[in-house]
Amino acid sequence: MAEATSNTQPRSPIESGTPDPFPHMHATLRRNFGLWRHHDRPQPGVLHHVSETGEEVWTVRAGTQRQMDLATVRKLCDIADEYADGYLRFTIRSNAEITVDREEKVQPLIDALRGAGFPVGGTGPSVTMISHTQGWLHCDIPATDASGVVKALMDELHQEFVREDMPNRVHITTSCCQINCGGQGDIAINIQHTKPPKIQHDLVGQVCERPSVVARCPVAAIRPAVVDGKPSLEVDESKCVACGACYPPCPPMQINDPEHSRLAIWVGGNHSNARGVPTFHKLVVAGLPNNPPRWPEVAEHVKKILYTYRDNARDYERVGEWIERIGWKRFFELTGLPFTKHHIENWQGSRHKLNASAHLRF
Ligand code: SF4
C-alpha cells in the first residue's frame, strides 16, 4: 500500500512528456546528431545518410499491416537483432525502419524482411503506407473500419509501395467519419453519413444525458422533446449535416446505416509547407458503397485517380499541384469521373449548414 503523503511534502508531479529518444537510437545516429551532410536513396526502401564526420548509416524501410499483433512485433525485433544492430523504429505511417552502419548488412536485411512477408519500399516517389484513423479500436463514432479499407487498398497497391515510379510521393489517408481526424491526403477516403440519425425514442430517456447530446450538435439541430409521454430528443432534419457527432453520447441516435453511410474520395490535400502552403483536399467522388471486406468500388476509383496522376503529372508534382496546374475541368476529363453539381459549393444556405450553435467548448 502507498505511504500516506505528508501535508508538508506535496507529491511532485510526474512529468513524463515525450520519451527521450536518444537512448533508443542507433549509436551512429546518436554520435552524428545534427551533423548529417547529405543523404541519397541507393534503391527503393533504403535511405543512406552521410555525416560530416565521415560516418554513414543505411536505413531500410518496410511496410507493415499497421495494427500489429505481438507476434509480428517480435518477428520484426528478431530481424533487427539478427540482421541489423538491434534498433527498430516505427514511422508515423507505421513503417518499420531498421538502421545499420555497414553497407554489406543492407541486402541480407532486405532479404530477411521480404522473406518474412514485409514489403521493402515507401521511400522517394512511391505510395507510402496508407494511414488511417483510430476507427473501432479507440473512437466512439466510426462509421466503417478505416483499418480494413487500408488493408484492402494496400493489398491492391503494394507494388506502388515497392516501386518508385510516381511523380512524387503519394500520401493516401482514410477516415471513418467526416471529422476526418486522419488529416489531409493526396488521396483521402472518408466515410459520409448521408441521412440524419434515426432516433429510438423508447431508449433515449434511459441512456442519454439529453443536454450533453443537444450540446454535441455543431449546427444546433437537436432539441429536447417528449415522445409518447417519454423524454426524448428531436432533430431538425433541414439543419442536420449528418456528421454523426450525436451518436456517441446517445447511441439511440442511430446514424450508421448499411445503405446510407457511404464512402467519398477527396484529393489534393497536403500537410507539408516545404514548397508551398498546406492545402485542404477536395471532394471528387461521393456515394461509394461501404462494402467490406474488400471495398472494390473504392479501390477502383483510387487506382483510376492514382494512375491518371502517375501518367500525366510532371516530375515532383504532388497530386494537388498537378490539379492546380491543369485545372479541375481537365482533372475530371482525364480521370473520367463524373462532375456533378454537388462538387460546387456556392455557400448557399451556409448560415444554416455551418456552425450555428451558441455552445462553446474548451
Ligand atoms: S475519423 Fe472520425 S470516427 Fe474515425 S477515428 Fe477520427 S473522429 Fe473517430
Ligand code: SF4
Ligand atoms: S450531431 Fe450531427 S448528425 Fe446529429 S443531429 Fe447534429 S448535425 Fe445531425
